[in-house]
Amino acid sequence: MPRLKRLYNWFEMRLQLEGPVKEAVLHPVPKKTASWFYVFGSAATTLLALQIITGIFLALIYVPSGSDAWRSLDQLNHQLYLGWFLRAMHGWGSNFMVAVVLVHMVQVFTFGAYKFPRELTWILGVFMLLMTLGMAFTGQVLRFDQDAYWGLGIGASIMSRVPLIGGPLVDLLLGGPIIAGATLSRFFALHVFVIPGILLLFTATHIWMVVKLGVNEWPMPGRIVRRSTYLQEYHELTKKDGLPFLPDALWKDLFFSAAILAAVAVCAVVFGPFGPGGQPDPTIIQTNPRPDFFFLWIFSILSYLPPSLETPFVLIVPIIGICILLALPLVAGEGEKSWHRRPVAILVLVTVAVSFGVFTHLGTRTPWSPHMDAWSSNPVPPRLIHDASPLVRQGAVVFQAKQCRNCHSIGGTGGERGPALDDVATRMTEDQLIRQVLQGGGNMPAYGKNLSPPEVTALVRFLETLKPAGQQPAVDASQQEQKALASQPQP
Amino acid sequence: MSEKKQVTRRTVLMAIGFAFNAVVGAAIAIPVIGYVLSPIKKKSAYLKWISLGALDQFPEGQTRLATFVNPFEQPQDGETAKTPCWVRHVSGDTFQVFAINCAHLGCPVRWFPQSELFMCPCHGGVYYADGERASGPPERGLFTYNYKIVKGELHINAGQMPTLADQAMLGKGKSPCLG
Numbered sequence: 001m002p003r004l005k006r007l008y009n010w011f012e013m014r015l016q017l018e019g020p021v022k023e024a025v026l027h028p029v030p031k032k033t034a035s036w037f038y039v040f041g042s043a044a045t046t047l048l049a050l051q052i053i054t055g056i057f058l059a060l061i062y063v064p065s066g067s068d069a070w071r072s073l074d075q076l077n078h079q080l081y082l083g084w085f086l087r088a089m090h091g092w093g094s095n096f097m098v099a100v101v102l103v104h105m106v107q108v109f110t111f112g113a114y115k116f117p118r119e120l121t122w123i124l125g126v127f128m129l130l131m132t133l134g135m136a137f138t139g140q141v142l143r144f145d146q147d148a149y150w151g152l153g154i155g156a157s158i159m160s161r162v163p164l165i166g167g168p169l170v171d172l173l174l175g176g177p178i179i180a181g182a183t184l185s186r187f188f189a190l191h192v193f194v195i196p197g198i199l200l201l202f203t204a205t206h207i208w209m210v211v212k213l214g215v216n217e218w219p220m221p222g223r224i225v226r227r228s229t230y231l232q233e234y235h236e237l238t239k240k241d242g243l244p245f246l247p248d249a250l251w252k253d254l255f256f257s258a259a260i261l262a263a264v265a266v267c268a269v270v271f272g273p274f275g276p277g278g279q280p281d282p283t284i285i286q287t288n289p290r291p292d293f294f295f296l297w298i299f300s301i302l303s304y305l306p307p308s309l310e311t312p313f314v315l316i317v318p319i320i321g322i323c324i325l326l327a328l329p330l331v332a333g334e335g336e337k338s339w340h341r342r343p344v345a346i347l348v349l350v351t352v353a354v355s356f357g358v359f360t361h362l363g364t365r366t367p368w369s370p371h372m373d374a375w376s377s378n379p380v381p382p383r384l385i386h387d388a389s390p391l392v393r394q395g396a397v398v399f400q401a402k403q404c405r406n407c408h409s410i411g412g413t414g415g416e417r418g419p420a421l422d423d424v425a426t427r428m429t430e431d432q433l434i435r436q437v438l439q440g441g442g443n444m445p446a447y448g449k450n451l452s453p454p455e456v457t458a459l460v461r462f463l464e465t466l467k468p469a470g471q472q473p474a475v476d477a478s479q480q481e482q483k484a485l486a487s488q489p490q491p
Numbered sequence: 492m493s494e495k496k497q498v499t500r501r502t503v504l505m506a507i508g509f510a511f512n513a514v515v516g517a518a519i520a521i522p523v524i525g526y527v528l529s530p531i532k533k534k535s536a537y538l539k540w541i542s543l544g545a546l547d548q549f550p551e552g553q554t555r556l557a558t559f560v561n562p563f564e565q566p567q568d569g570e571t572a573k574t575p576c577w578v579r580h581v582s583g584d585t586f587q588v589f590a591i592n593c594a595h596l597g598c599p600v601r602w603f604p605q606s607e608l609f610m611c612p613c614h615g616g617v618y619y620a621d622g623e624r625a626s627g628p629p630e631r632g633l634f635t636y637n638y639k640i641v642k643g644e645l646h647i648n649a650g651q652m653p654t655l656a657d658q659a660m661l662g663k664g665k666s667p668c669l670g
Contacts, residue, residue, distance in 0.1 A: 065567045065569070066565075066567050066568045066569045066570075066571045066572075067566070067567055067568065067569025067570070068567075068569070149571065150597070150598055150599065150613075153592060153596070153597030153598065153652070154596040154597055154598070154613070156597060156652060156654055157592075157595070157596040157597040157654055157655065158596065159654075159656075160654030160655045160656035160657075161655055161656075162656075166654070166655070166656035167534070167654075167656035167657055168528075168531040169656075170652075170654055170656055171530045171531045171532065172528070172530055172531060174530070174652070175530045176530050176563065176565075177532075177537035177561070177563055177650050177651035177652065178561055178563075178571070178572075178574065178650075178651065178652045179571060179652060180561070180564075180565065180567075180568040180571045180572055181565050181566075181567035181568040181569065181571065182530070182565065182567075182568075185567075279570060280569075280570065280571055281570040281571075281573060282570075282571060282573055282574055282575060282591070282599070283556075283558045283570075283573045283574070283575045285556070285575055285591060285599040285600075285601055286601075287599060287612070288612045289598055289612070289613055299613075299614075302595075302596065302614060302628070303613075303614035303615065303628060305628065306628075307628055307629065307630035308630070310595075310628065310630065311630075311655075368614055368615045368627075369612055369613065369614065369615050370610045370612070370615050370617075372601060372610065372612055375605075401605050402605055402606040403603050403605060403606040403608070403610075404606075406603075406610065407615075417615045417627075440625070440626065443626045443627065444626055445608055445617050445619065445625035445626050446625070447606070449607075449619075450606055450607045450608075
């Protein structure tokens with residue numbers, strides 16, 4: 001024992017770390033903050049450490065070259081002992097990290113922890129969120145498969161919409177005229193050197209400020225934050241009703257971090273690594289590019305914007321959003337912290353969370369995308385044509401052969417881009433159907449040039465049979481009136 | 492005013508030291524900005540005439556997929572240097588060569604000869620046979636490459652991924668259809 005003590009003293013005399021470390025870990029925190037709600041920041045840090053360690057292990061094998069990246073991932077997955085596990089840990093670790101960072105942010109927002117004097121901690125946190133998302137996107141690129149390739153195409157296409165400097169920005173993003181080896185190399189540099197370097201620096205500063213400024217006290221309705229009195233009040237609170245950070249708060253952080261790590265490992269073992277999907281060969285156009293989970297909501301929004309709004313929206317709205325997040329603690333640096341007294345803040349949070357959830361869910365279903373092979377793989381339900389006339393059956397053939405099914409479902413199968421046609425005959429008359437088929441409109445292409453008159457007739461006859469049993473077909477009220485008038489005896 | 496710093500020999504030397512570092516740093520760093528920006532080139536520097544092969548691969552009245560290797564290929568590009576495009580032989584010597592990339596966000600459009608439509612798998616952009624926008628989120632028709640016929644072969648002026656940033660070059664011919 002004395003030998004160990006001497007060894008410790010030998011190092012301590014030279015490093016002199018005991019003082020600052022003790023100060024950091026033994027500083028009193030408000031009693032109520034030793035809570036399970038305060039564990040997300042430390043869990044995010046643990047996940048960052050996991051990402052760095054697994055990332056280094058993957059970098060031992062991974063080849064950041066356009067011609068070899070995919071094969072090196074394949075080798076990791078299938079040929080190296082536990083290579084698949086490290087890829088899975090890194091992939092699931094990234095998903096968990098984005099999720100935990102978001103939960104951490106929600107908790108900090110709900111508890112008003114961004115208010116004085118912790119404004120800069122929040123602002124730095126916003127940049128750390130952006131860098132976490134940047135890591136997720138660049139990581140998806142390093143998986144250099146078809147999704148990565150076309151995801152880069154989407155990124156370049158968004159960049160190209162920037163006025164005046166769009167072209168040079170695309171060149172810079174791609175590192176050349178096309179998505180190729182140079183593109184992968186620069187995303188490797190971003191993912192492995194640039195973003196993690198800044199992220200680590202920011203994380204250290206963020207934690208430094210947490211230690212120096214103290215953990216945010218549990219918000220109580222009526223306890224108002226004022227710049228003039230807050231520091232004094234906080235100091236008294238920690239003195240009167242405080243606990244040392246170690247061990248009273250830290251044990252919960254440790255438990256939660258271990259649980260998160262275990263969850264990542266379980267997901268990694270059960271679900272395995274992400275991809276790589278198909279080889280990044282642009283000439284394989286039978287592909288269905290999708291972004292990773294955390295970017296699905298953007299993918300969804302991009303499909304719903306009208307063409308004229310798209311460029312301003314994708315270029316301006318993210319900047320406004322980031323500016324709002326950065327300005328939040330400067331604008332609302334004082335006042336109530338309790339969620340009981342901040343109804344607008346909570347309403348905004350719920351709205352954002354629900355929108356995020358809805359758009360992400362839509363992104364998993366992509367109802368706006370045509371089903372490229374529905375026309376040849378989803379047959380017309382037999383009951384619809386069982387007793388049909390030859391003309392109606394011919395119409396069903398036209399319906400399938402002209403790929404109508406790719407956007408319109410019948411009997412629950414087919415595309416969802418256009419409306420389902422199971423009851424189209426109750427909604428549209430013969431004339432309206434003919435007009436819609438020939439001229440298109442309402443986001444449907446015009447088929448006038450592509451269909452012969454007999455094909456149109458057959459198709460419309462078929463569509464007129466599509467109504468639930470017992471329901472009346474759509475009628476043109478004015479035509480009936482005309483008929484009635486014509487049939488009346490002339491005076 | 493006793494707190495005001497005194498100018499001494501040492502503070503002057505320190506200031507000169509900072510200035511010296513700034514000058515040397517700038518002299519080294521400024522040329523390196525050129526290295527960072529080197530991918531930015533004039534559009535013409537990223538375009539070359541390249542053959543898609545003999546004309547008889549493209550029957551009149553049909554639209555066929557053609558592939559070419561990017562003229563600016565690097566050894567590390569691997570299969571990403573390959574580029575597909577759609578060739579429509581209108582009639583005689585009249586062709587249309589469409590970029591594979593949807594004018595919306597660059598996903599690969601697919602040709603359906605039965606309905607004579609290009610459809611995009613990402614957000615459902617649809618184009619007619621002549622490349623005009625038919626429906627969906629794109630704000631214009633498909634990008635086209637300029638072409639010429641040399642000794643019975645179809646040549647196109649290609650090399651750069653087409654995006655909305657270079658409409659002037661690629662939009663030649665059809666005006667964008669802002670539906």
